[in-house]
Amino acid sequence: MEIPSIDDRLDLECEVLVVGGGTAGTMAAITAAEHGARVLLLEKAHVRHSGALAMGMDGVNNAVIPGKATPEDYVAEITRANDGIVNQKTIYQTATRGHAMVKRLEGYGVKFEKDEYGEYAVRRVHRSGSYVLPMPEGKDVKKVLYRVLRRRDIRSLVRIENRFMPVRILTQGGRAVGAAGFDTRSGRFVTVRAGAVILATGACGRLGLPASGYLYGTYENPTNAGDGYAMAYHAGAELSGIECFQINPLIKDYNGPACAYVANPFGGYQVNSRGERFVDSDYWSGQMMSEVSREIASARGPIYLKLSHLPDETVSAVEGILHSTERPTRGTFHAGRGHDYRTHDVEMHISEIGLCGGHSASGVWVDENGATTVPGLYAAGDLACVPHNYMIGAFVFGDLAGTHAAARHAVPQTLPEDQIAAAHELVYRPLRNPDGPPQPQVEYKLRRFVNDYVAPPKTGAKLEIALESFERMRGEIAEMGARTPHELMRCAEVDFIRDCAEMAARSSLTRTESRWGLYHERADLPERDDADWLFHLNLRKRADGAMEFLKRPVEPYLVPVAEFQPTGTEPVLLGARTTAAVRRASVGGAERGSVGRSPRILELQRLAEDQPGVAQLAPYLSDEDPKIRRAAIATLTETVPEGTGAALIAALADGHGTVRRAAATGLRELLEVLPATPELGGGLTERVTSPDPVVRATAVDALRALRLGGSEIFAGAVSDTDRRVRIEAIRGLVSLNETALVAAAADDPAREVRVWVARGLGLVGRPSAALARLAEDPDPLVRAAALESSGAVADPLEAQAVRALKDPAWEVRVGAARCLAAATPEVAVGPLLTVLSDDNLDVRKAAVLALAPWTSRPDVTRALRAAGDDPDADVRAYARRSLAGSAR
């Protein structure tokens, strides 16, 4: 392609410019529009599938749901996890606004896991804090947000430009006034005049090189090249905690999360090669990553996510989530190596380093409204330094930034032409040099240096070599060649990556202590130094182009945390070491285009752009080709016009199995947004007698979730021929507290159903004679569930449980120990003490937890003290915790 002239540029104008259409960006755009602002949303991919949620999310890591956790507990937890260096005002926003955000998302149609009674099924994943809210059908988050963006009221104010990539934020008199970038498909130069700018470009995922050597096989979405970090820096904003890298334990080689947050509630856990749990940290932190990294390198390495001890149906349920959400090709990866969770534990490794303000702390410095230190410039989501903010925090800060920016914009008449010329040079320079080194080679080398010299353990000497290498690479990057708009995009990203690498090295060098476990492990300065370094380390670009540092005091805590006493003094300017400039080279190149021709499926796709009603989709829903009917259902679930429920219910009676399946999936997906009308209930009730068991199970499930089914429907479905339907029926009966009808299913021929009966009888909270019978079931999983449930309803089957502590199946011994937690100490303590030496780690853990209330007894105290040295990390942590609790 030719270099376009600056004068040929596309000039856009808006009140609020949002850069990045991922989690925070879409929410910022929606909120700003709701406040009446005219919004321009620029996305380098396509908003429907972009950012960290490109393929959905399997759960919320940090939901503070009233009744399950308090904002104060959460703020204290994050303060400890981040070794005291947090602006609690920002954390507090997520803590107090997260619940309303979950509700808002639910109103949009996002599904969060709820129990039989419609309560949020919050899980405790780490030893402290109950903040994990699973989203078993979270693959559709982005689909839901995109639907909201295209709602008529929002759409009239939000203009979306996909495949546009800004490279610089423009400033005038110190205020952000717009951006310059280009269309990555056509190569056209673009400038934007904006009243305010919200950066929501995600993490810097392409910083370290994954162990596989594949440039795009990163933990983060590889489109996230640190664009926002570089743009905020060059606009003069402060960045903070860049030395606090993001590092995660991941499936080795595949390099995606395994994910402990999903597997843990199902009974999965991480072990070393001896089968012992080894993580002593109570919450996700750099300390935890240190333990993981050390274990891998030790004689006990490597490490695994263990699922192979779980029953087949549990593994299937875990697979159902892991192989459909967030990184759905996990299943393809395991299958390719002939591995299966039932027979193979998953080998885990530690990821490459990245920058991520929303997971660790490396981000753009923001206040409690998402405002940066540059007026008119905001940052939200993984880009912003709000530690452990994750998905819910990204939504919360997207919303805050959108609100704040919508009220404080000032659209400029002109733009700074010198900055525009510099941005133009940055974008198109590689075209002058088509035979220069290609981006993949340059990027590979740059990121290998990051691995060699910046990744922990860090030393001053290695970081100095890093700086020298990155300075040298400025020249190589300036020589880099490109021939197409696509290559220009990748070249500009290499420039962002280099900026991030330099920031990472300089920050790591400046903070002369070790902190945050592995994230900032200085092998040459191994001690934490609170006296000198209980400070935020911020950096910014000085007027002369040098990177300067300042220590910002930690503001006095809103929620006191005993371990840390921030002093709250004035910022200390640390100064800078100077850096050099860039050079250039010649022209040439080709471009690619696309073709167009269309059958019926293309008509449908075009129609989908215009929010079609059910009537317009009707001909496609009844097309003779099942492919078209499936595509029509897909369109229906994308757009959800009025009458979607009825149309999906009609499609549940389709003659083709794949169409019925698509309708069933759509219906489950939309449960939160379909109005629970009597007509819908009537339609679903009809489907309960469908010949297709998938349809019947979906209908029963939907009737329960929408509270539209009565006992007689569920009672009838309990005798269905298919066990999936019978399980949904049991859940329906549990939701109506029909103890007797649940108990009546105790003789079901299928083990899975009897497990649900036993669990259900624990949930309804009333004693049932059926539990005693189920506790003698031939199947161990049923026995285990029955024993545990009898404890849950405060009617423990004491004698059976004491006997069951010697059952050959570990699951039964766990159930028995949990049951005995509700028994009298006279009966329970003696037998529980004997299983503290059980071979199985989960049995020992259940016994320790069951004994916790009885630490006033000397025999219990003695035994727990011994258990404090158990080879299993969970057993020892809970034993020590019980003793500490009783000492207080």
Added chain:
Amino acid sequence: MAMITQRVEVPVTIDEALCIDGCTLCVDVCPLDSLAISDETGKAYMHVDECWYCGPCADRCPVDAVTINIPYLLR
């Protein structure tokens, strides 16, 4: 600078017999913009080895023409 053309195995493959002429869904949704429509065949293909093996291309294809293989280096 001396340059060569090198063979690289790419992760995403398209079944041209199934791929619909004129449809661009997979091209539209790829986060890395790695898919394109071939000028010669009118069918989709992977034009650069840039893949997060994330799934929208296969997920959105109405005729199941897209196969995502794990990139060779990771397999």
